[in-house]
Amino acid sequence: MNPVSQALILAGALLAMLAGVGLLRFSTPYARFHAAGKASPIAFLLVGAGASIELGVAATAQLVVAGVALVITLPAATHLLFRATHRTLAAPHLRQDALAYAESVASEHERQRADAPAADPDAAPRPTANTERPG
Amino acid sequence: MIIGIAISMFALTALAAIIRVVRGPHLADRVIALDVALVALMAAIATHAAETGTTTYLSIVAVVAIVGFTATVALARFIVAEHEDSDIGWPKSVAPVVASVEKEPT
Numbered sequence: 315m316n317p318v319s320q321a322l323i324l325a326g327a328l329l330a331m332l333a334g335v336g337l338l339r340f341s342t343p344y345a346r347f348h349a350a351g352k353a354s355p356i357a358f359l360l361v362g363a364g365a366s367i368e369l370g371v372a373a374t375a376q377l378v379v380a381g382v383a384l385v386i387t388l389p390a391a392t393h394l395l396f397r398a399t400h401r402t403l404a405a406p407h408l409r410q411d412a413l414a415y416a417e418s419v420a421s422e423h424e425r426q427r428a429d430a431p432a433a434d435p436d437a438a439p440r441p442t443a444n445t446e447r448p449g
Numbered sequence: 450m451i452i453g454i455a456i457s458m459f460a461l462t463a464l465a466a467i468i469r470v471v472r473g474p475h476l477a478d479r480v481i482a483l484d485v486a487l488v489a490l491m492a493a494i495a496t497h498a499a500e501t502g503t504t505t506y507l508s509i510v511a512v513v514a515i516v517g518f519t520a521t522v523a524l525a526r527f528i529v530a531e532h533e534d535s536d537i538g539w540p541k542s543v544a545p546v547v548a549s550v551e552k553e554p555t
Contacts, residue, residue, distance in 0.1 A: 315451075315452070315500070319499060320451045320452070323452065323455050323496055324454065324455055326492060327454070327455035327456075327459060327492070328458065330488065331458045331459075333485055334461060334464075334489070335465060337465055337469050338465040343474075343478055346469070346481065347481055351481065351484075354489075357488065357492060358492050361455075361492040361495050364496075364499060365496065367499075369498060369499060369504060369507075373504040373507050376504070376507040376510065379514075380515075381514075383514040383518075384488070384514045387518035388484065388488075388518070391521035391525070392481065394521065395477045395480055395481055395521065398477055398525045398526075399475060401529050402528055402529060403475060
């Protein structure tokens with residue numbers, strides 16, 4: 315095989331293994347998403363580049379389709395998982411940050427707007443009750 | 450030789466992801482671990498195609514790359530909806546707003 319393609323495939327494999335090690339060893343879900351969501355599409359891009367050197371045009375087209383789909387969709391999926399974790403996970407070791415503050419203010423505002431026409435008792439209070447600005 | 454090393458690395462990645470699927474404390478951990486296992490599978494298929502020159506299995510790579518996204522999105526929505534104890538739909542923090550908007554006469 316072409317040594318360039320071998321080097322690219324080996325670099326992609328190393329990066330994928332880094333993603334796996336980070337997924338296994340990091341301590342919080344946010345850190346695990348960072349390790350997995352960033353390293354794995356780049357690893358696949360490297361492997362796809364290495365493989366498309368070896369293969370023909372049709373195979374390269376398939377690899378390009380797969381790589382483009384992965385690069386577009388995997389960050390969006392990781393972002394959705396970040397948001398789901400942010401909304402559901404109680405993490406006392408994390409500081410109350412600006413995003414949580416902004417979300418609580420926005421939900422309070424929306425709740426007041428929703429309550430305004432008719433005082434709705436079912437309007438659920440936000441679970442994160444701490445609206446103090448951090449720091 | 451180098452190809453064998455690379456495929457072993459992909460296998461180790463998938464193994465780490467599967468350990469995280471079994472152990473993961475949060476449901477989102479399991480979902481992202483499944484994503485990483487899927488990417489390792491795709492990369493291993495591409496490596497095998499580069500080694501042997503058989504391009505038959507490369508369509509699997511393209512299909513998995515497109516389809517794997519939908520499972521993650523559905524599960525991410527499921528995590529929020531399950532936590533807020535509502536039916537699958539708008540999260541409870543957004544639901545009153547949506548209801549008030551839908552109630553308003555246009």
